[in-house]
Amino acid sequence: MASLCVFLTMACIYDYLRHKIPNWLLLLFFALGLGQAMIWANPGRLFLCLAATAAVAMLTYPLFKIGCIGGGDVKLLGVCAGYFPIQKIPSFLFFSLLVAAIFSLIKMLKEHNAKERLFYLADYTLSVLRSGKWKLYTENNGNHRSFGICLSGPVFLGALLCMGGAG
Numbered sequence: 001m002a003s004l005c006v007f008l009t010m011a012c013i014y015d016y017l018r019h020k021i022p023n024w025l026l027l028l029f030f031a032l033g034l035g036q037a038m039i040w041a042n043p044g045r046l047f048l049c050l051a052a053t054a055a056v057a058m059l060t061y062p063l064f065k066i067g068c069i070g071g072g073d074v075k076l077l078g079v080c081a082g083y084f085p086i087q088k089i090p091s092f093l094f095f096s097l098l099v100a101a102i103f104s105l106i107k108m109l110k111e112h113n114a115k116e117r118l119f120y121l122a123d124y125t126l127s128v129l130r131s132g133k134w135k136l137y138t139e140n141n142g143n144h145r146s147f148g149i150c151l152s153g154p155v156f157l158g159a160l161l162c163m164g165g166a167g
């Protein structure tokens with residue numbers, strides 16, 4: 001798990017400085033996770049690592065498709081899931097998304113736009129329900145970066161909570 005902490009530290013640095021997590025970094029730590037699964041565990045662990053990575057990426061991909069999270073965030077969550085035992089993955093996702101929600105709330109309160117953002121979310125949800133079609137979350141709002149957060153920090157904290165026994 002130490003390698004996961006190093007990886008998440010590097011991901012946070014890139015994400016907070018450049019608003020992007022490089023694919024080479026994600027691929028490097030995906031390969032490291034697979035290598036660790038092969039060396040320190042039985043061959044079945046390799047399959048579970050691959051399955052966990054794929055399952056979490058597929059679960060979070062719809063959030064990418066509507067513009068709620070970035071592609072790097074989907075890959076980051078998937079790669080991190082491969083490091084956890086299968087029973088810890090739901091807790092890891094829960095804590096990561098809970099911390100992200102708290103970060104978002106703090107940002108909205110700091111920027112004094114919580115009411116505006118919540119109305120936008122309600123309008124978006126009603127629009128999708130009325131039309132029956134998904135659309136980009138940021139479609140009706142010009143600068144989508146202004147209301148986003150870097151997800152690598154919440155993912156790091158979610159991972160630490162799971163490693164510490166919170167889940």
